[in-house]
Amino acid sequence: MNVLKKKIGIIGGGQLGKMMILEAKKMGFYVVILDPTLHCPAHSIADEHIVADFDDDIAIKKLAHRVDVITYEFEHIGVEVLKELEEKGYEIYPTPKSLEVIQDKYEQKKLLKKKRIPVPDFIYISNEEDIIKAGEKFGYPFILKRCRGGYDGKGNVVVNGVEDVKAAYERLGGRYEELMAEEFVNFKKEISVLACRGIDGEIAVYPVGENEHKDNILIETKVPAKITKTLTNRAMNLANRVMKAFEGVGMFCVEMFVTDDKKILINEVAPRPHNSGHYSIEGCITSQFEQHIRAIVGLPLGDTSLISPTVMRNILGEGSKIGEAMVYGVKEALEIPGVRLHIYGKEKSFPRRKMGHLTATGETLEEALERARKASEFIKIYARGGK
Known part of the structure; x- marks a missing residue:
């Protein structure tokens, strides 16, 4: 089969999926996405959009039937259906095998340690008593983590002393969630x-x-x-x-x-x-x-290879409201040499949501850094009426 005739399926239509499609389209690939949000960032440039939840196994199988290779833009998806599809001969990358290990932070760390790759010390947590043992082993503070599902700090708690144990255990849903403890790395x-x-x-x-x-x-x-x-x-x-x-x-x-x-x-x-x-x-x-x-x-x-020193800065939702995203300061930011702007096209803005990013290049890292930070002072995204 002509490689460029392959149809690509992406589970997820957020900014990462959108940026994958932008590159795929330069080479002429046909791309199908699966995402529950109709007007997600990747919707406008995808050839097809299956509107379905990420845990909809039937929809994921439908995606598989329409494409030659499947990939994904985030790792918190059901691995069993992907393993089933792979066994039937469908191409899925990264492989379900690697995804399954990486989804579980404890198993991820176990594999790295087994391969003699340096990681912070860690132990599995079954109950509150194990958390106390972790404090005895690592000293305080240490990190309590959910084994699955956390990102951007969600699913992690810093345990500063014995008095924090019960609250940390309950906050992470310890009775229902698998947990691990990890030494605090200074x-x-x-x-x-x-x-x-x-x-x-x-x-x-x-x-x-x-x-x-x-x-x-x-x-x-x-x-x-x-x-x-x-x-x-x-x-x-x-x-x-x-x-x-x-x-x-x-x-x-x-x-x-x-x-x-x-x-x-x-x-x-x-x-x-x-x-x-x-x-x-x-x-x-x-x-x-x-x-x-x-x-x-x-x-x-x-x-x-790096072309030139480069600095990337995230553009997060500002203010305190949730609503239609409004972008300010574009003209001023783009007047700065070496600055490029990427707005993801998310319909709604809310505080701390990743709405876009900017990059700045320069002859030196210091020059790129100065340009990026100056541009980030201009670019702001608020919910309508929230500035």
Whole structure:
């Protein structure tokens, strides 16, 4: 079959799905999405849109019948139906096998530890007594996590002392949810590395990005990261080892902690293009989204070289209201050299929702950083009437 004639199915029509489609369309691919929201960000550029919930197994099978390869823009989806489809011969990337492990943070960490990849110390939690034992093992504070479903800090609680145990257990639904405890890492920097694996096993690794979070939401990514050459090489090598451990196909993001001048620990792995990789659209020869499409259809992987220092900043919903999204400051932001704007097209804005991002390039990282932060002062998104 002519590779470019393959039809691609994407579970999810949010911003990541939209940016996948933008790259797929440059190469002429036909794309079908599945998303419960009619006017989701990817709707206007998809060839077909199956409007259905993400846990609708019948709809996912319908998607499979219409396409040649399935991918997804987030990992919190039912893996059993994907495994069933794969057994029947459908191509799904990243593979359901890698997705199943990554969905469970405890199993994810177990696999990484088994492969001798450095991770924070962790234990499984069955009851409140286990949380007390975690405090004895790690000291305070430490992190209590749901094994499944958390993102942007949701599903995590910092336990500062024995007096927090009961509340933390109940807040995370410990009687009904699987939990794990993890040592608190007093890191110096948060970094991430994008990596992609082709169907033939080829691996491409991107430059190291340095991330800044606020209230557990990514605010800024700077590339290249301001770390030593030794740490840069170590981070990229670890990302390569993670890809081999999961035997995944497609884009993965490996989030890491830098604890000192020599040590890096793996925080989490995401089996998809990632927020911290948006810089690659303008910053690299091959963006993470083009790379993902190349990988899942069986094309050669592209050059991951950094074109110039790049800074990405997320654009979050402002104010306190929920309503029709209104964008302000576009003209002023785009008057700044090297600035590019990405508005996702979400109909409603609410506080802290990811509504878009901007990138700035420059001759130096300092120049790119100054441009990005200046532009972010202008670009604001509010619910109508909420400014």
